[in-house]
Amino acid sequence: MKILSINSRPMSEKNFLMGNEVLGRAARAAQADAMYGYPITPASEIMHFWAGEAGSEAGHDQGLVFQQAEDEIGAGFMLIGGVLAGRRAFTATAGPGHVLMQDAFAMAEAMRLPVVAYIMQRGGPSTSTVIYSQQEVTLACFGGNGNGFRIVYAPSTLQELFDYGLKVFNTAWKYRFPTFLLGDGYLAKMLGEVELYDPAERGLEIVPTEPYLLEKKRGIDLKNVIPSPELEVRYSDGVEYACLRNCLNMEEETLTVNQEIKAAWDKMAKEVVEHEYVGQSAAKTVVVAQGIVAAAARQAVQEASGSVGLFRPITLNPFPVEALRRSVAGAERIIIAESAYNQLGRMVKDALYGQVQVPITEYYRPSMSILPEEIAELIKDNVAV
Amino acid sequence: MPEEMSKLEIRSALPKCARLDSKPHLFCPGCGHPEVLKALGFAVDELGLQRRIAFGVDIGCSLLAWDFFDFDTVETHHGRTVPVMVGLRLGNPEAIAVAYVGDGGAYAIGAGHLLNAAIRNDNILTIVVNNGLYAMTGGQEAPTTHPGWKVKTAPYGADQYYIKAPEIIRNVNPAAFVARGITSRQPELRQLMKDALQHINGNHGFAFLEVLSQCPLNWKTMDSAEATFRVLEQEHAKLFPTGRF
Numbered sequence: 001m002k003i004l005s006i007n008s009r010p011m012s013e014k015n016f017l018m019g020n021e022v023l024g025r026a027a028r029a030a031q032a033d034a035m036y037g038y039p040i041t042p043a044s045e046i047m048h049f050w051a052g053e054a055g056s057e058a059g060h061d062q063g064l065v066f067q068q069a070e071d072e073i074g075a076g077f078m079l080i081g082g083v084l085a086g087r088r089a090f091t092a093t094a095g096p097g098h099v100l101m102q103d104a105f106a107m108a109e110a111m112r113l114p115v116v117a118y119i120m121q122r123g124g125p126s127t128s129t130v131i132y133s134q135q136e137v138t139l140a141c142f143g144g145n146g147n148g149f150r151i152v153y154a155p156s157t158l159q160e161l162f163d164y165g166l167k168v169f170n171t172a173w174k175y176r177f178p179t180f181l182l183g184d185g186y187l188a189k190m191l192g193e194v195e196l197y198d199p200a201e202r203g204l205e206i207v208p209t210e211p212y213l214l215e216k217k218r219g220i221d222l223k224n225v226i227p228s229p230e231l232e233v234r235y236s237d238g239v240e241y242a243c244l245r246n247c248l249n250m251e252e253e254t255l256t257v258n259q260e261i262k263a264a265w266d267k268m269a270k271e272v273v274e275h276e277y278v279g280q281s282a283a284k285t286v287v288v289a290q291g292i293v294a295a296a297a298r299q300a301v302q303e304a305s306g307s308v309g310l311f312r313p314i315t316l317n318p319f320p321v322e323a324l325r326r327s328v329a330g331a332e333r334i335i336i337a338e339s340a341y342n343q344l345g346r347m348v349k350d351a352l353y354g355q356v357q358v359p360i361t362e363y364y365r366p367s368m369s370i371l372p373e374e375i376a377e378l379i380k381d382n383v384a385v
Numbered sequence: 386m387p388e389e390m391s392k393l394e395i396r397s398a399l400p401k402c403a404r405l406d407s408k409p410h411l412f413c414p415g416c417g418h419p420e421v422l423k424a425l426g427f428a429v430d431e432l433g434l435q436r437r438i439a440f441g442v443d444i445g446c447s448l449l450a451w452d453f454f455d456f457d458t459v460e461t462h463h464g465r466t467v468p469v470m471v472g473l474r475l476g477n478p479e480a481i482a483v484a485y486v487g488d489g490g491a492y493a494i495g496a497g498h499l500l501n502a503a504i505r506n507d508n509i510l511t512i513v514v515n516n517g518l519y520a521m522t523g524g525q526e527a528p529t530t531h532p533g534w535k536v537k538t539a540p541y542g543a544d545q546y547y548i549k550a551p552e553i554i555r556n557v558n559p560a561a562f563v564a565r566g567i568t569s570r571q572p573e574l575r576q577l578m579k580d581a582l583q584h585i586n587g588n589h590g591f592a593f594l595e596v597l598s599q600c601p602l603n604w605k606t607m608d609s610a611e612a613t614f615r616v617l618e619q620e621h622a623k624l625f626p627t628g629r630f
Contacts, residue, residue: 234406236402
């Protein structure tokens with residue numbers, strides 16, 4: 001299938017684009033067909049792009065849905081409605097909007113609804129600033145009143161915005177978990193060269209979607225997706241009717257819901273978890289960074305002399321615990337750098353607890369950019385002599 | 386105690402689309418919800434829409450309707466049923482999307498969603514059960530609580546302000562179906578349900594039906610059906626006039 005862009009050009013070409021437009025095009029390449037959103041800097045251009053697509057002749061012919069909601073709570077729950085209707089649906093948000101969407105994301109987590117969100121972090125707490133920040137890591141991974149059963153990818157380059165912007169839809173629908181792309185305002189607003197492609201050309205299959213409601217010929221039994229206490233399926237005159245709930249009567253039912261989600265999560269995690277390692281293997285100094293900070297760290301590590309490596313979790317949730325442990329097995333120093341206080345840091349230390357006996361340098365600069373030179377200085381200070 | 390009804394008697398008292406094995410329902414004795422639901426069910430039966438209904442229920446007493454019918458149903462979060470149904474209907478234009486919400490869900494926590502769905506003329510039916518208070522959470526003040534009513538969060542009497550939602554919705558959407566019915570007048574309520582369903586089935590946009598309903602538990606009239614109906618028909622219907630808007 002040829003994926004059409006807004007002016008009907010075929011894909012598979014290099015383009016000079018802004019990060020947010022890259023994501024809009026990634027959603028189109030993934031055959032997403034519905035977006036529900038609410039304006040917020042620095043993510044708004046994703047919605048602008050989609051509004052243009054949905055309103056175009058091609059978008060109209062393809063039945064693309066776009067709805068600007070009354071707020072992010074509304075957008076999040078419309079997104080759930082779209083997924084229940086079987087749409088490959090998504091939203092885009094940031095900061096305080098991301099906070100509001102946790103209401104809907106918690107419901108998606110409870111019922112394993114594959115909502116997709118592009119989250120472009122901004123400064124916090126509160127309204128704060130709009131460009132550089134990594135302060136929504138904990139919120140994206142563990143927000144809501146649950147146990148963090150949501151998949152979170154952290155791209156670090158414009159090209160990865162396209163690659164993972166496309167991938168999140170397949171992951172969401174294959175495993176039926178809420179799946180988020182966690183970028184930031186800097187990536188969102190950055191302009192650069194990106195190779196766009198039709199996934200079919202790369203041998204990437206698009207995972208099919210299926211309605212949860214009003215689907216009378218199911219390919220996938222809802223019982224294999226929705227936790228059993230939340231689902232009642234009955235037949236009347238030979239027609240299947242599905243009743244879905246998330247309010248339960250007994251604590252034991254809630255335990256069962258969580259146990260069933262956890263079992264599916266553990267099975268999924270082995271297949272989905274991703275990381276990148278750059279630099280010397282078994283390095284004595286290992287930098288741990290994610291997202292846009294990892295892009296700076298990559299440059300610093302590549303230019304550094306000595307035994308230095310970069311470990312970069314690509315999935316922040318599930319976190320690549322085993323890979324991290326292997327990567328720091330020979331380390332004498334570990335450096336954690338992030339544009340937040342101790343959000344990635346907490347995950348790294350949790351993964352390494354009881355595993356290593358080496359000093360950890362924590363470089364936390366909430367809402368400030370971290371440059372390659374700063375990482376280089378940290379490496380210099382830390383290189384084992 | 387009345388004798389237990391046979392399955393046949395229950396069946397004949399219920400719409401065909403009602404799910405028999407979830408009966409008796411879990412609403413309190415004397416509650417108005419089952420009367421609202423039955424009116425909806427009979428209207429659906431009559432119009433032959435059962436297979437196309439996507440039924441969204443809110444949190445609060447309305448959640449007990451999650452398995453009342455043989456409809457494809459989803460229970461959502463408090464106040465969020467309207468946007469879920471909006472998103473679903475946009476995703477599936479064949480769906481007859483019905484949001485079933487209490488007055489707290491619709492007029493307090495979900496007021497922004499309701500008003501904007503009305504302004505956008507979204508093609509869904511929203512049914513709001515107005516019993517003048519928050520019932521499931523223990524009888525707190527709602528935007529529909531009568532001035533002077535003593536409720537858990539207004540122990541000295543509720544203030545003078547309350548919402549007349551159909552009147553507001555008519556104001557923001559001249560094309561919408563807007564009405565207020567009452568549980569004690571079933572034939573009229575069924576007709577309103579039918580007309581509201583036909584409005585969205587004909588793709589005419591937003592349909593809104595508020596239903597005045599009784600809550601004997603929190604109205605403290607459990608001992609007397611007469612007292613319940615007196616509050617419903619003489620106090621509640623006086624404050625909130627029924628009819629089409």
